[in-house]
Amino acid sequence: MTVTPECALDHEVAIIGGGFSGIGAAILLEKAGFGDYLMIEDGDGVGGAWHWNTYPGVAVDIPSFSYQFSFEQMAGWSRVYAPGRELKAYAEHCVDKYDVRRRTRLNTRIVSAAFDEEGDFWRLGTADGDTITARHVVGATGVLTQPKLPEIAGIETYAGTVMHTARWDHDVDLAGKRVAVIGTGASAVQTIPSIAHEVEHLTVFQRTPIWCLPKLDSALPLPVRLAMRVPGTKRVSRLVSQTFVELTFPLAAHFHDVLPVAGVGERVGLNHLRRAVKDPEVREKLTPRYALGCKRPSFSNAYLQAFNRENVFLETAPIDEITPTGIRTADGTEHEVDVLVLATGFKVFEKGNMPAFSVTGVGGVDLEKWWEEHRFQAYQGVSVPGFPNFFAILGPYGYNGSSYFNLIETQMTHIVRCLRRARRTGATRVEVTPEANARYFEQVLGRRRHQVFFQPSCQTANSYYFDANGDVPFRPSPTLETMWTSSRFDLDDYRFEGAAAAS
Amino acid sequence: MSPTAFRGDLLVGEDWRSRDFRGLRVAVVASADEAARIVPYVARSASSVKVFQRSPALLLPARLPVPGGPLRRSLARLNLRLSVDDPWLRRQLTPHDDRPRVVVRRGFYAALQQPNCKLYTWPVYAIVEQGLRSAEGVEHRVDVIVLGADVDIASCATREEHIA
Known part of the structure; x- marks a missing residue:
């Protein structure tokens, strides 16, 4: 048996993606006491969508009071819907303030992720041929990242x-x-x-x-911006804006x-x-x-x-x-x-974007193929059975459509709970049980009849919400429910295994 | 001979008191107690101040007729809560030990929150030609370094010689 001691791993957690998901994941991991992370970003700067999208007029689509982290609310937005460059500056600000930059690797594209079953860790391959090893992986790859080119002749x-x-x-x-x-x-x-x-x-x-x-x-x-500095004002404006978005x-x-x-x-x-x-x-x-x-x-x-x-x-x-x-x-x-x-948008719920690199779990199963066979599914949009220690911010049925920042914080609550239990019990392998995943999948499908997507008129909409199977992998829950579930779900929905946890 | 390779002004002990920092980039390396004395003065005129704080202490803005102990510490914690709005900065300014010292100093928290001032919690690793290097490898370029009286400058210098 090969011995892989803890210290042989490069990092405890690898975060793939340096957009707001990655930045949020990094900060919340640090706050929870998981300081040994590495944020890996393909581009030459942080901010994800806001780093890449600089076209004239680029701005947020939901009020800025909601489009920011709850723990880092700005008083300085110039508009209710802030322009893109302010979001990019906000990303830089967060990265500096929470000391994420030091643990960031830019210009590094991940091309493969494979789970090592003997050592219970992930081996990430970069485009340069490097290998990065980490016990856990947070997939913060977002969805609106890969420009989609139109299939037009000529x-x-x-x-x-x-x-x-x-x-x-x-x-x-x-x-x-x-x-x-x-x-x-x-x-x-x-x-x-x-x-x-x-x-x-x-x-x-x-x-x-x-x-x-x-x-x-x-x-x-x-x-108005000065008034935003009065204690409590930011919270109230956020509440109003969240209600509107909801x-x-x-x-x-x-x-x-x-x-x-x-x-x-x-x-x-x-x-x-x-x-x-x-x-x-x-x-x-x-x-x-x-x-x-x-x-x-x-x-x-x-x-x-x-x-x-x-x-x-x-x-x-x-x-x-x-x-x-x-x-x-x-x-x-x-x-x-x-x-x-x-202006043809991005690859969303389709092959080659969920995520954009190959993910190989237990028994050599490929995540993309697994999803092709079993339709898109993931336990609360975070984890998939057979892919231990791999947590997504935006997996299928994870995002409910409100502010993206809610999603990041909610999913991180879920992920941090798993990591904490793993640390406490000494477990090296954290894997969602197939039963819990099936139960969740059944639950989201059961709510379909209430959703707007499945009425006849939607068939002409030509919408990126739909995947190849005609499913709409949005989480059919109000935001309060997602927040509640992420902090209250039964941790026994996961199996915690590994050397010390066996006892 | 200067004990370090630093090209700018290195102020030790109380040297900072008589100085004019107008338009200068300053780094303050000191214990919480000392930094709380130095920073409000320096931040008034310097163009930028980087504060490299060793372990933080609790501060009270004025002498209060309160005996030392838990009550005094709670008051100091309340002072921190009321003076610093940002939770992350508060966290960086909160002492880690169970019974931290309480020092009477005024103006430190306000100075730290001025736009020209920034707190660094990384230890200083070495003093270099253009400034200093913190332990995570970042080189901070400054014109003046103010060292608190209780900072052992020799250890910084010796370490630099090792590298060179």
Whole structure:
């Protein structure tokens, strides 16, 4: 038998991903007394989505009072919906303050993770051929990370400038150019109004119209920001904003049949559209034909209005082909384009993104294959039987749709409880039992009939919420329930094994 | 001969009292007791102050007619709670031992929370040419280093010679 003493491992915990999930995991591990961690990030800076996405107009989609850690609330947000650079600065601030930077490895892409059954640890392979070993792994890889390129014929033959919104090239001058934007998702909604005024001509290629709701945004002038420093104010503004977020997504989507929120939202959305867009024909094209909530809705006070501009044209005919000089639609129209902006989003619940590297558990089982055979499932979105010591922040059925920061903190409560018991009992292997996992899977599927996703009109929504099996791996619970469960679930749902724990 | 390779000003003991720190980057290396005396003065004029604190002590802002012991410590803890809003900074300023000393010093917590001031809890490993290096390997570049009277400068210097 090979002996692998504790000290031979590089780290107690390896965190894969340096976005807000990774940063939150690092801080909460440190607070819980697990200081021996390493945060591994593929990019050349921390902040994840906010490091990569710098396209014009990038901003948060939910109020900033909710989009921050509960233990690190800022008084300095410049707007209710803060711009992206403030989020990036916030990430840097957290990393500095909690001394995470020292335990961060940038420019390191993980290509494989394999569980060593003899020594009960994970062996992570990097793209450079290095190996990092750690007892536990926290998968903080997020979902909106890998840009998805459209599968359109001829895209490689295009001779002009192409850029994906998530990899915006700020050296490209759009002034006086003919620009095409493919896609009308969350990124497009923010990009289009921000570039419309400077380009010569903007063509927007739309497949599925997005639900666009008015954004209750406003600048936070200095007096307000000073008032935020009064004790208790941050807490109150957070509570109000959390309630708003909770009502607009998790409750509306998961309890669609009980709560009439979606109906109200649709009326608000249609009203917003009617007032914003003058041309009835364009308005017709921008009207969604699926229920609100099937697909990620957007909030904007400028997106719909942009289509009133003379230099902005909405094209709904499907794209046939991309030529060296532009785009040809199915009806034979040629659009000449200088700059092609791909606002085509990210790989989400699909192969190659959950996570983006190979994960091999007990008995050489591959996580992706296992999920392909058994559908997406994970105990509370955190752990999967057969993959001990591997904890995800955003696994299937982990995220309920409220603030992402809630998710990070909730899942870390769960994970830290497991690690603490392991440390206390001397266990080296922590694995969720198949029974507990099956029970949870049954429970989430049982709540399906309440959810908005499974009504007929959603089939036309073309939404990234759906995976290959037609499942929507969101956690069908209100946020309070997720917080309660993560701190109260029975730890016997896990098996704690290993040298000392055997006794 | 200077005991270290540091190119800037190294102030030992009470030397800091008569100095003008306007526009300078300063590092203060001292025990909690000493730092609480030095930092409020230095932070008033220096452009940036990095405070390298050894183990923290509990502080009271004024002499109170309270006997030493648990009550005095609770009052000092209350003082910390009321003076420092940020839980992480509070945690860094909370002594680890069961019965920490209570010292009467005013203005330390307020000075630490000024934007030009930052607390480091990493021990100083060595004094180098352009400043000092903390134990996790970061080099902090400063113009002036203020050493508290109770800091053993020789140990820093000797260690540096080993490296060189």
